[in-house]
Amino acid sequence: MTPSYSRSALVAALVSLAVWGVPASVSAAPVRSAEPVPGIAPPGADETAVYKDVDGRIIPQADLGRTATAQRFGCTPVSGRDNPHRSGTGVAASGHGWWDKGNCDNNRANVFNCLYEWYTDNSWVQKACSPTKELKPGGGSSNRTVARHDCTDTERTSWRNHVDVDVIGEIDTAEKPMNQADVNCRVR
Template identity: 45%
Template sequence: MARIAIVAVMCVPVGLLAPGANAAQPVAPQKVSYEDAVPGIAPPGVPLVSGMPELTQTSQPALGCTPETFGDNPHLSSTPGVISAHGWWKQGDCTNNKATVENCLYEYYTDGTWRRKTCNTASGIFPGGSSANRSAANRPCDSTEAISWRNRVDVDVDDEIDSSGTIDRQADVNCAITGEDQ
C-alpha cells in the first residue's frame, strides 16, 4: 500500500506539487525599454492592441451605412524578400460603390508594442477584393527572422457616412524590418 502512494506522488508533475509554480500559467514578458526593444514573436494571448493608441480596435454603432471590411494575413509577397498584406471591402448596406481602403502593416516588438512599418491608401476602390479592387501594403524585409505582424484595414465609403470599424489580421512571417517606423 505504501509503494502505491509513493508511485502516485512520483507521477505527479513537479510543478503541481509546489503552490504557485504551475508551468501552465503564462510567463510575464521581461520588461524591455522602447529603445532596447527588437522585433519578435508576440506571446500567446497578447491583446489586439498594445503600446500605440492608433491601434485601438474600433467598432462603433453605425451613423450611416456599414461596409464589410476585409483583409488577409500578412505574408511574403511573390516579390522575393518583401512582406505584403491587402485590404478590401464589400458594400454591405452602403449605396455608394467606391471607397478609400487603407491597410497598414505593424511589426511586434519585444517591449510589447506594435510599430507601424508601412501603409497604403487606395482610392476609388470598387467592392469585391480582386487584385484591382484592394489596397496593398508592401515593404522589403531586412532579414528572414520569424516575426509577428498585423495587417490593419480601414474602409471609408466615398461620399457617404459609414461606420468607423477596422479589422486586424495577424500572422508570424519570416521577415524582420529593423528600419524606421512610420
C-alpha cells in the same frame, strides 16, 4: 588568518558576475532594459499592446478604430484583408486591403491598409501603409490596396494587417479590422 584565493578562482568569480549580473543590492548603477526588438507576439498581446507610427509615436486607440462603437446612423461596410505574408515579388512583408458593400448603398470607398510588426516592448510598430485608393466593392488583384516593406532578414516575426474603409458619400462605422500572422520576415 586571511583566506587566500587563486588567480583563476578570482577570474572565475568576475566572469560569473559579468555573465549572471550583480545583485541589485551590490550594484550602484541602475540596470538598463534591452532595446525592444521584433519578435513573436505572446498570447494576450491584443489586450495590452500599444501601436506606434514609423517615428515611434503612440497611435491613439481611437485612430485605430478599436474604441469606436457602431454609429446610430450609417452603414457598415465589410473590410476585406488578407493575412500578412511574404511577398511573391521578393523578400518583403505584404498585406492587401479591399471592401464589400455590407449594408451600404454606394459602390465606391476610399481604402488603405497598414502593416505593423510586433516588438518586445509590447508594441505594434507601423512599417508600411498603402496609398489610399478609391475602390469598387469586391477585391481582386486589380481592385485592392497593397502595403509592403522589405525584410532585413527572414527570422519569424508577428505581423498585423489593418484595413480602413471610408464609403464615399455615406456615414460608415470606424472599425479598422486586422489579421495577424507570423511571417519569415523581420525589419529592424
